[in-house]
């Protein structure tokens with residue numbers, strides 16, 4: 194049986210891609226689409242906006258109007274919108290797949306506190322490739338230990354509003370945890386001026402924004418005489434969308450609790 198899905202942020206870059214990915218999935222069915230109340234596209238056909246032709250799903254301005262019809266919600270919007278949608282999912286016990294990035298610590302805590310009322314999946318990146326990279330990074334960091342300097346580079350399109358990317362932060366956390374470091378204490382977000390020599394335990398982040406770059410991430414482990422680089426390059430948002438739809442179909446059958454894409458892929 195296919196899971197009945199609502200997509201929030203339905204007209205956004207990821208929203209449209211998610212609607213297309215659902216149309217290609219045997220395990221998911223689009224039953225609702227939600228957009229910002231101020232959008233001129235409320236009342237439009239979601240399939241048509243995604244370039245698929247009419248599918249009869251009319252875009253509404255509030256998740257509350259459609260939530261009873263769904264098994265799971267996929268939300269790729271912005272932190273404030275995601276928190277509001279999560280509150281509605283928790284009140285109705287609906288599964289939620291969160292793709293939004295850029296939460297502050299307070300927002301993260303508010304989201305995580307809802308895990309007892311709903312099946313909640315949060316991942317900064319739903320592509321299979323990035324989740325395999327996270328696993329490889331844990332292994333590399335454990336083997337290489339403290340002798341290698343770790344730096345993380347990411348590049349995205351000119352419209353991205355948060356930095357560093359959620360994926361870069363997740364990669365930093367994977368490495369820091371494996372090295373028994375606290376990322377909040379060792380992260381360096383950019384360097385300028387007389388910085389002094391590199392502090393051994395730091396994990397540096399470098400951010401590039403421009404053009405239509407879908408998402409590039411490289412983690413470098415550097416020592417005297419050699420360097421290892423683990424790189425992921427996304428060339429289509431479909432890689433994220435397919436993963437999120439897979440997660441939503443899986444989450445629809447899960448008990449309340451906190452999950453990420455590595456649970457969905459069986460990588461834990």
Ligand SMILES: NC(=O)C1=CN([C@@H]2O[C@H](COP(=O)(O)OP(=O)(O)OC[C@H]3O[C@@H](n4cnc5c(N)ncnc54)[C@H](OP(=O)(O)O)[C@@H]3O)[C@@H](O)[C@H]2O)C=CC1
Nearest residue numbers: 202205206207229269270271274292293294317318319433
């Ligand atoms: N986890 C993953 O695999 C991936 C995560 N992302 C993340 O997903 C998020 C969305 O990315 P993207 O699709 O490129 O962004 P877009 O800006 O294209 O889309 C976001 C959508 O959410 C809507 N939205 C924003 N704020 C609100 C609000 N307060 N209430 C209701 N609707 C709102 C926007 O409407 P409006 O334009 O009217 O504000 C828009 O339709 C980002 O955080 C991004 O980092 C992206 C790709 C992959």
Ligand SMILES: O=C(O)C1=N[C@H](C(=O)O)C[C@H](O)C1
Nearest residue numbers: 294317318353358359360408
């Ligand atoms: O905003 C984007 O586009 C992306 N955001 C996610 C992130 O912040 O890591 C995932 C992906 O890299 C694309």
